[in-house]
Amino acid sequence: MxxxxxxxxxxxxxxxxxxxxxxxxxxxxxxxxxxxAKKIQVTIPKTKIPAGEAYRTTFDNTPVMVVHHPNKGYIALSRVCTHLGCLVNYDRSVDRLICPCHGANFTIEGKVISGPAPAPLARYPVSVKGENIIIG
Ligand code: FES
Structure with missing residues (x-):
């Protein structure tokens, strides 16, 4: 060659x-x-979340709080605080999600009430099918 x-x-x-x-x-x-997109869903039996209670789970690798509000139904919110990422908890006595790190308070819909959090908590779609609650 x-x-x-x-x-x-x-x-x-x-x-x-x-x-x-x-x-x-x-x-x-x-x-x-x-x-x-791969459709991700989490199924939770209704019996695990009586009215007024909250349930911790994960959705798409994110810690999530599912609240069964007596008037507003099931609400699924990210537990990851938008300030610095601590995990919020549901306080039934005041009907709020509260961050233990710096005290941010969120409504049951995830809106910031007080504290240093700059944005609301992420909210996920919830549906009820038969005896199950489906997130996603
Ligand atoms: S991490 Fe939640 S208020 Fe700071």
């Missing part, structure tokens, strides 16, 4: 690999189903 044809072959291989390197992400982006 002559030197010139060898270099042409090498250049061709390099060009092809470069082309594939850029084409593959484009193909993955445009292919159907590439962005379909």
């Amino acid at each position: 002559e030197r010139r044809s060898f270099l042409k072959s090498l250049l061709g291989i390099f060009s092809l690999s470069t082309f594939i390197t850029f084409l593959y992400p484009l193909f993955r982006f445009l292919s159907p189903g590439a962005h379909s």
Whole structure:
């Protein structure tokens, strides 16, 4: 093989690999189903959360508090405080979620009432099917 044809072959291989390197992400982006999010759900039997009580679980690797409010039904909120990430607890006596670290108070809907938390708690969709509560 002559030197010139060898270099042409090498250049061709390099060009092809470069082309594939850029084409593959484009193909993955445009292919159907590439962005379909995996549907995550958590099922909790209704019997585990009597009215007025709260239940701790995790949803998508996030600690979650599911509250069975007598008037507002089931509410699922992230327990991760938006200040510095401590885990909030439900205080039934005042019907609030309270952060033990710096005292942030949240309503049962996750809105900040007081304290240093800069944003509300994340809220997750809840549905009731038969005897189960489904988060997600
Ligand atoms: S971490 Fe919750 S108030 Fe600071």
